[in-house]
Structure formats: C-alpha cells, structure tokens
Amino acid sequence: MGWLRAAVLGANDGIVSTASLVLGVAAAHGSAQSVLIAGIAGLVAGSMSMAAGEYVSVHSQADSERAELERERHELQTDVEAEHKELAAIYASRGLDPVLARQVADQLMAHDALDAHARDELGITEAFRARPLQAAAASALSFAVGSALPLLMVALTPASMLLPLVFATSLVFLAVLGALAAWAGGAPMGVGTLRITFWGALAMAITAGVGMLFGVSG
Structure with a gap:
C-alpha cells in the first residue's frame, strides 16, 4: 500500500505540476x-x-514502528502475563468467547509473541510495514512518468496549439489516473475521476492565468 499510494500521488503531481508549469510559461x-x-x-x-519528501515521511513512520516494536519486546520480556491478558482481551473485544480468546492468545504467543502483538495490538504487519526506499523510488519514478506525458505533448504540439492541447490531454491523463486509482482502492471510479480532473483543471487554469498576467505586464 505504501508504494501504491506513493505511485498514485507521484503520477498525479507529475501531471499537474508539469502541465501547469509549461502552460504558465507558454x-x-x-x-x-x-x-x-x-x-x-x-x-x-x-x-x-x-x-526526498516521501523518504523522510516514510522513514519517520518506520522509526515509530521500530520504537513501538522495541517497547513491545521489552514488555514481553518484563511482564509476559500482562501482555498475554492484553492480547486475549483484544480477541475477546472482537467477539471471541473469553475462554477461546485466551486459548488463541496462548497459541499465538507460543508461536511468535512479538508478531502476534505487532499485528493485533499495534496494527503492524509485513505487508503494511513502512519501506522508505521503496516509497521514495516509487514516488520519484511515478512523478517522472506523469511529468513525461505533458512534456511529450509539448514536444509534439505546434506552438499555436500548445495551450489547449496540453490542457486537454493532461485532463485526459488525470481522468485515467483517477479512474485507475479508484479502481485499485475499490472506490467509485466516477467520483475519483471527477475529483482529480477538477482540481487538476483548476491548478492548470490558475497557473496559465498567472502566466498570461505576467506576459501582458512584460
């Protein structure tokens, strides 16, 4: 999920930022x-x-996860009985019979006590662990891919048609990205598409307007 979130945000920012920039200059x-x-x-x-931003952000999350795991490891070493009761209470609160909850806690802690507490008490699992380098690489690569789309249009479009074509094609790219992101997350595709295209169009229009203002002033 970390790399997927970073990739979607990176591609979206790449399209909007670069399209807005070239439209403003044009x-x-x-x-x-x-x-x-x-x-x-x-x-x-x-x-x-x-x-850089994604690495710092996710690394902070990873540091917090390590600190929580270290604290949990210490508690398991110093007061295992209390940790056992805590884990059993978690399962009981989810609907298990108290006796069964204690049995489940017994078996899971006998297998891997730290893993059981990390997953069910702290919400830390291997699939959702913070991975700073992975998130940073996904964010940078997706931003570059997103940026390349309006840049390709700039390279192929005649100067007289640059403004409308880059604006229109960037909206198409954003709509496709919004639909894919909504589909991947199980959300309604129409809402995701509308949201991302609206804010993208607004950003590009404002930047182009600022460019026109400075162009006239110059």
Missing part, C-alpha cells in the same frame, strides 16, 4: 524551447523533491 509567451526546458527542469526537480 501563456507568458515563452518560446517553445523555454517551455520545454522549464518542463524538463520541473520533471527533474519534482522527482527529486517527491523522493
């Missing part, structure tokens, strides 16, 4: 070369920024 009457250079610079800077 609206300010920048040359085709300056628009493309600005977009490439945005791709590189954005990828590095996303990777």
